[in-house]
Amino acid sequence: MMAAVVATFRRQTLAGEMLLLQLAIVVVVLAAVAAVSLAQSEATFNRVEGRRVAALAEQLAANPLVRSQLTRPLPREALAPLVNSMQTQSSVTSVTVADADGRIVSSTNPTVTGDPLPLGEGATEGRGWSGSLRLDDSRELVAQVPVLGATQENLGQHLGTVMIGEADPTVWQRLSGASSYLLAYLGIASGLGVAGSWLLSRRVKRQTLGLEPREIAGLAEHREAMLYGIAEGVIALDPQHRLTLVNEMGRRLLDLPEDCVGLSLAELGIEGRLRDVLAGDREGTAGRRDEVVVRHGRVLVMNRMTVTKDGRPLGSVTTLRDRTELARLEREIGSFRSSTELLRAQAHEFANQLHTISGLIQIGEQEEVVRYIRALNQRRQSLDVSLSRRVRDTAVAALLMAKASLAAERKVRLRISDDTALDRLTPEDAADVATVVGNLVDNAVDAAAAGETDEGEPWVEVDLRQDASSVEIVVRDSGPGVAPELAREVFSHGFTTKAAQEGERGIGLALTRLVCERHGGEISVTNTPDGAMFTARMTVSHLADAVAEGAPR
Template sequence: MVMRALRHRTLAGQLLVLQLGIILMVLISVGGVSLAQSEATFTRVEGRRVSALAELTAANPLVRSNLEVPEERTGLATLALQTVAQSSVTSVTIADEDENVRVSTDPLQETRPMPLGSTTVGTGASWSGTMMIDDERFLVSQVPVLSLEEDRVGEHLGTVMIAESFPSVWERLRGASSYLLTYLGIALALGVAGSWLLARRIKRQTLGLEPREITGLAEHREALLHGIAEGVVALDPQQRITLVNDVARRLLDLPEHAIGMSLRDLRVEGRLLEVLTGEGVADPDGADDLPRDDVVIRRGRVLVMNRMRVVRDGRHLGTVTTLRDRTALAALERELGAFRSTTQLLRAQTHEFANQLHTISGLIQIGEYDEVVRFVDAVTERRHSLDLLVNSRIQDPAVAALLMAKASIASERRVELRISEETSLDRLQPEDAVDVATVVGNLVDNALDAVSGGRPGQWVSVAIRHDAASVEVAVSDSGPGVSPEVAAEVFTHGFTTKAATAGERGIGLALTRLICQRRGGEVQVASTHEGGAMFTAHLGIAPVAESVR
C-alpha cells in the first residue's frame, strides 16, 4: 500500500515522504538509545542507593531487637513508613528468619512470604537486582539481619527488602534530559525543512520531470542510439566518453567499458583525437560551432565525422560527434572517378579535335593546301610520339590509357605532362592494375590542380617503376609545393592538394594512402628542388603470371 501510494506521488513528494520516514526512524532510534541510557543510569545509581538503604535498615538496632523477639513489633511499622517517606522508595519489607513478613509498607506483602531474589538470601546472603512483583518490575535489594548477642553472633534473624519501582517510559524520557523533547522537536523541524529543500532542488535538476518520464526518456534514448546506422560519441568537458553507441564502438574499435574513460586512456591519438575534441580543426572563418564534415582514416576505414558543441545556459557541457563509414562510398567514388576521367578525356579530345578541324577548315578555305598537309602531319607525329612514348614504357593497358587521358586534360589546361625516362611498367593482374591506376590518377589530378591557372610553362612529371612484388609511383609538379605544416598531416586529414591550398575538403589522398596501406606500402610527400611537391607511393602487387605477360 505504501509503495503504491508513493508511485502516484510526484518526485518531490516521494523524496519528502522518504526523508520524513528516515527522520522518524532516526528520532525513534535516538529515543530508544535515550531510554536505554536512562534505564542503565537508573539501575546503577538507584541500585547503589537502595542497597545502602537496605544495609542501613538491616543494621538498625530497632529492627534487630524486634526480630530477636518474635512477638515484638514495636516501632517496625513506623520505621518502615519513615524510610519510605524519607528515601522515596516504593516499599520496605521486613521478614523473619523463615521469610514470613513481619512488617511491610505494601499491604499485599503482609499476607504471604517474602519473595527471594536468590535461594542464598534465606541462608544469610545479600542480593540486589530486578524482580517482578505482582506483574510490576522493581529494583530490589535484600539484606540479612544478623544477631550481635554474644551467644548468637552472626545468627540469621531475618531479611530486610527495599524495593523501588522502575519509572515509566515517559518518566525516563523526561529524566533523560530536560531538553530532550525540545531537541527532538528542533531536529524534526530541521529535517522536514531540509527534506523539502532537497526535493525542490532535485526537482529543478531533473527539469521538472517525474520518474516515469525520466525512465521513458532513457528508454527512448537507448532505442534511438542503438537504432540508427550512424555512430554517435559524446564527450564531457574533460574529454571523457559519456555516451557511445554500438556503431561508433565498432568503427572506432572501442572496448565495451569505454563509457567513463578518457580519450587518452583509450589511446586515441592523431587526427581522430583532434576531430573528437575540436583541437586543431577550427574553421578558418571562425565558425567552429557550425556543422561540417571532417575525413579521418581509422584502421583501414574512411570515416566522415561531424562534431557539435553542446551548450546550455551558457555552460559548455561537452561535444557530440556523429560518424559515418564512407569506405564503400570511397570505393564507389573511385569507380566513378574512372568514368569521370573517361568523360574528361572525351571532352578534352573533342575540344582538341574541334580546334584542329577548325584550323584545317580555315587553311582549306584560304587555299593553303600544302599547309594543311604539313599541319596534319605535325598533329599525327605528335600524337604518335605520345602514344609511342606511353606504350613503349607502360605495358599495362589500363594505366597507359589513364595517362593518355591525363595528357589530353593537361594539354587543355596548358600544362605539360611528362613521362619520366625511368618509367617502366609491365602488364599487371587486373586487380593490381585497378589500384595502381587509382593511385596514379589521384596523384596526377592533385598535381594538375596545384599547377593549373598558374604561370605559363607549368609541368607535371610521372615516374612509374616496379619489381616482382611492388610498384612505385612518383608524381612531381612545378606548383607552389606543400607547406611543412600540411605535409605532416595531409594524408591523415584526407586532403587533396587543392584542399590544402584552398581549404576544401576531399578524400583523394586519403584513398591513395588507404590503398597503399592495404597493399603493405605507404605514400609520402616531399618538396622538390624547384619548389614543387613530389608524392611517392609504394604498393605491393601479386607476381605477374606468364600468361598475363
C-alpha cells in the first residue's frame, strides 16, 4: 500500500507535488491548532467546572438535612428530593451521597444505591478530593467532600461523603466551546491554505517553464556538459553587469579568480575595451560580431548576445575564442604574402622597365637607353647602400626593400630617415621587429595612398633607432592622420589605419601592440602637421649576448 502511494506521488507533476505537500502542511497545522484548542478547552473546563462542582459539593455537605439524615437508618427517602433538586438547580450530571461506610444512600442514578462510592486516585476517607472518574461508562469531573457532624454528640465526626460530578464534554463540544468563531477560523484558514497552495504550485510551474524535476535535472547536466566540454569561453552577465556564469575556458582566457561568480566587472578590474564589449555599453558594440580584444597578451575574438524574455532584459551571454596562435600564423603567412607581393611588384616593375628599354631601342635612342639604365642602377644602388649602411639586420633590410617596391607600385615613396641606425638582431628579435615594421608600413602606405599631400607625391618615412637594450620604430606618413576618437583604442580594436577609416576590421595593429608588450615595450600614435606618426618601442637582446649563449647567427 505504501509503495503504491509513493509511486503515485512520484508520478505527480512538480505543481501537483507542491500542491499535495502544501495541503499536507495545512492539514498538519490545522490539526496542531485543533489539538492546542482542545488542550486549552480541557484545562479551562477542569479549572472552571472543578471549582463549581467543589463549591456545590461543599454546599450540599453543609446542609443540615444531609447531616441529620446520615445519622438515621434509612436516609434515602428524605435525601432523594434534595439530591434531585440540587441536580436540577445546578445543571450537573450526577449528585451522590454516601454514608460513613462508603455505601451510596442516595443518588440521581437510583441503580447505584447501595454500591460502594468510587473514590478517586489518592483520595482518603474524611478528606475532600476533586478529579476525573469514570462513572457508568462515562468520564466525569467530580468533587468529593466529607460530611462532618455539627452537633455536640457528633461534632467533627465523619458522617458520610457528598460527590457531585459533571460529565466531560465531547471533542466537538470542546471545539465549540473553545471559541465561538474557532470553527469559522479553521474553515477560513483551510480555504486560504488550499488557495495559497494552488497559487504557489501555479507560480512554481510558470517559473520552471512547465518543466518537471527530472527535466530540470537533465537540463542542468546538459548545461554543465556543454559549458565545460566546449573549447570556447562562455561568460554570462546580469543586467547589473555581474557575472552569473563563467566556464573554465572563459575564466582562463580572462585570468579571472575562481570565486568570480557574483562579482561585477568593476570589482574584477575589467575596464576599457574589454568591458565595453562584455557590457555592450559603447555604441556599435552590442550588435557587432567577432570583436577583437587584446587581454594579457592574448588576442580574443568575442561575440555578445543580449538575452531577453517577454521584452524584459535578462542579461547577456558572450563567447570568447583565443586567436593568439591563429594571429601568429597570420603573421607568418603575412611574411610569405609580402614576399609574394614583392616578387609580383618587382616583376611588374621589371616588365615596365624592359618595355621602356625595348621602345627606346626600337626608335633608335641608344644613348637614351644607356642613360635610362644608369638612372635605374643609381636609384637601386642608392636605396641598397642607404639600407645596408643604416640597417645592418638583413631580415629587416629585406623587408624594407620589399615594402619600398610595393609602395612604389602604389605611387607612394618609401624613404629611410637619415637618423636610422639598426644593428644585427637575434633571429627571434629580428622576426618581431620585422612584424612591427611591416604592419606599421602597410598601414602608413594605405593611409598615404588614400590621402592628399601638398608635395604632390605621397610618402612614408621609416626611422629605426637602437640603444643599449631597445629598438624604437617611428613610421610617419602623409595621410589624413588618425581620428582623435580612435587614437586611444585603435590598437585595442585591432584596426589598421585603413580599417579605421572604412569601418573594416583587422588585427594588424592589435598584433603590433601584442608583440611590443611581449617585449616589454609599448606603441602609440599621434598626429603631426603632415599626417600620422606611429611610435613603437621594444626591448631586444644584443646579438653578441645571443651568440655567447649559443644562439644561431
